[in-house]
Structure formats: structure tokens, C-alpha cells
Amino acid sequence: MHHLQQLHHHHHQPPMMMKKRERNKGMEKERLQVMDLSGMALDSLPKPSLDLATISKLNLSNxxxxxxPESLTARLLNVEVLDVGSNQLKSLPNSIGCLSKLKVLNVSANFIQFLPKTIENCRALEELNANFNKLSKLPDTVGFELINLKKLSVNSNKLVxxxxxxxxxTSLKVLDARLNCLRELPEDLENLVNLETLNVSQNFHYLETLPYSIGLLLSLLELDLSYNNIKTLPHSIGCLKNLKKLSVEGNPLVCPSMEVVEQGLHVVMEYLHHKMNSSDQRPTKKRWWMMKMVKCGTFDKQGRGGKRGEGYNMLKHQNINGLASPGFMGMLSPLRFFSSPRNSFS
Structure with missing residues (x-):
């Protein structure tokens, strides 16, 4: 009984104590600093004049x-945004794994050949921009750990x-892997239920096929496959009921033919959907994919998702682009989040 009384007393603190606690939290937040050292032609970092644990945003770009230094990142315990883009970095410190509150990391436009495995400890990370580096691979288990990642930009690297x-x-909304040497995409894409934008354009002669599971990306709005070596689009793409933009220019497409492509997105989708129903693929494999798609709600026998014809009415005002529009390219540009280094933390 005495123990219960203690608990009860703890949850009903006097208003004065509650106000004091709220005030302390506010002061703690105010003490967090934004440090901008961008564009200062620094070859090395000056000795910091303040406690590194008070920095919430640090800009060292350009x-x-x-x-x-390992010792620097190890002490940035409260940093949420770290921008080291446009430097001469060949690697990142292992102590980057200490940044448990890091949400945005920009390492673009450097000479980084690999990301340290410890980056997997940055589990609060929501945006990773590693464009314009020399990455040949990403850490093998990175997807198991960065469960809060919403945007992954690794364009203009050497990823195979x-x-x-x-x-x-599963939280990923944007995956930009264009301008690499990708030979294939992972087979099991169906877990990317929140993915809205997938850009794997300009992998040129390397990328020849796409996994059938691409038809299970329930939230996909924009798919850029331009300038690859794809001859056949997976028929499952016809089940992407939310797709609004499909870019396929610069591929030696046979199925669907360019004549079909030129008639617009709704015609391409209808063509692929019809192909799914009459496909010659092995019955066992076809049945397995059909079961998956029905389960995920991307496919039913009446039409392209939902009621008969509903999908096509919605698609009448959509079109297919051979190349992504300037607006789309701008959205995926490495400059989108860090376009003005001096103002990026304002």
C-alpha cells in the first residue's frame, strides 16, 4: 500500500515542480547551438570554443x-544535422556511430569509397545524402538497422x-541510385511499402532487368528507368495503381514497344496488366506472384486494383515521360537539401 501511495504521489506533482521541469527543458533546448563553418577554405578544424555536446546542427561544407577527427564526432552527442559535403574526404570516422540523435547526414561531393559499418548505429537517421562520391558498395546490413531512413540518395557513385x-x-520514401553501375536491384522489394520515388536511371548498359517485385511497391508515384539497357518491363508494373510518372526513354524496349509507350501511361499500364493475365511465365512462379499481389492489394482480376476500370479513369490525366521533367530532376538533385550551405541551417 505504501508503495502504491509513493507512485500516486509521483504522478501528481505540485504545479510548481511541473512548471520548473518544463522551464528547465526549454532552457536545455535553447542551449543547443547551430554552428556554420561552411565555405571558409578550412584545411583542418579549429579548436572549438564551445562544448561540442551543445551543437544540434553543424555545417562544415565547402x-x-x-x-x-574521430574525437570530434565522438563528442557531437546532440547533433541532429551534420553537413560535410563538398570537401576532400576519403572516409568517414568510425565514431560517427556515436551520433544517436543524427537525423540528416550530408557527405555528398567527396571522394568517399565506403561508408563505415558503424553508420548503422545512427538509428535516428532519416536522410542520407552520399551523392557524387566513389562508393562501390554500401554496408551489407545497413537496411536492417536504419529503420527510420526516409531518403537515401547515392547517385553518381560506382555502385554495382x-x-x-x-x-x-520500410520507412523509405525516396531512393535515388541513378548514375551508378547497377547490374540489378534487390529481389525482395515488397517491404518498401512507403516508397514514393524510385530513380535508377542512367545505369546505362549495366542495368538490363528489373525484379518482378517492383509491382508490389504500393505507394510508388514516380519511377525513372530512363537510359538503361532494359528490353522488357516486368508485367507487374501494370499493378502500380498509384503510379503517376514513368520514365523509360533511352532503353532498347521491346515489351512494351515504343509505339505503346508513346500512347501514354494509362495505355502502358493496361498493356502490362493484360500481359500479366496472359503471361507465359512458369505457372508456379506466376501463381506465387499473383498470390503476393492479391495479398498486398495491388492486383485483382477485375482490373488494375479495386473496382473495374477505376484505375484507368484515374489515369486519364497522367502521362508517360521519356525523361523525368526538370521539376522531378530538381526534386532528386543533390542540391535539394543543401543547395545553399550558408542558409541550410537557418
């Missing part, structure tokens, strides 16, 4: 830094494949 764990990034 300098000449060749390394980030994405790790299979990528398919476990």
Missing part, C-alpha cells in the same frame, strides 16, 4: 577538409548493386 537488406528500409 571546405578543403581531408578528414573529420544495392545490398539485399535495402529492401528492409
Amino acid at each position: 571546405n578543403n577538409l581531408q578528414e573529420i 548493386f544495392l545490398p539485399s537488406s535495402t529492401s528492409h528500409l
